[in-house]
Amino acid sequence: xxxxxxxxxxxxxxxxxxxxxxxxxxxxxxxxxxxxxxxxxxxxxxxxxxxxxxxxxxxxxxxxxxxxxxxxxxxx
Numbered sequence: 001x002x003x004x005x006x007x008x009x010x011x012x013x014x015x016x017x018x019x020x021x022x023x024x025x026x027x028x029x030x031x032x033x034x035x036x037x038x039x040x041x042x043x044x045x046x047x048x049x050x051x052x053x054x055x056x057x058x059x060x061x062x063x064x065x066x067x068x069x070x071x072x073x074x075x076x
Contacts, residue, residue, distance in 0.1 A: 014063055015056055016063055019055030019056065019059070020054070020055070021055065022049045022051045022055035023048075023055070026050070026051050031047065
């Protein structure tokens with residue numbers, strides 16, 4: 001039961017950290033030429049969604065890799 005709680009906390013923190021890192025990286029890219037005039041709000045929302053998708057995907061990879069490395073003990 002305790003390990004499920006640890007996994008939940010680790011997963012939540014991992015997702016938040018990788019989403020924050022992705023947001024920081026996405027802010028360095030100049031998207032202004034791609035944004036239509038008067039559509040800044042929609043562009044920010046799209047950027048937020050793209051950030052969540054990328055950050056969650058990277059976090060899922062990190063968590064899967066962590067889980068796989070812990071399961072290697074069952075191989076031997």
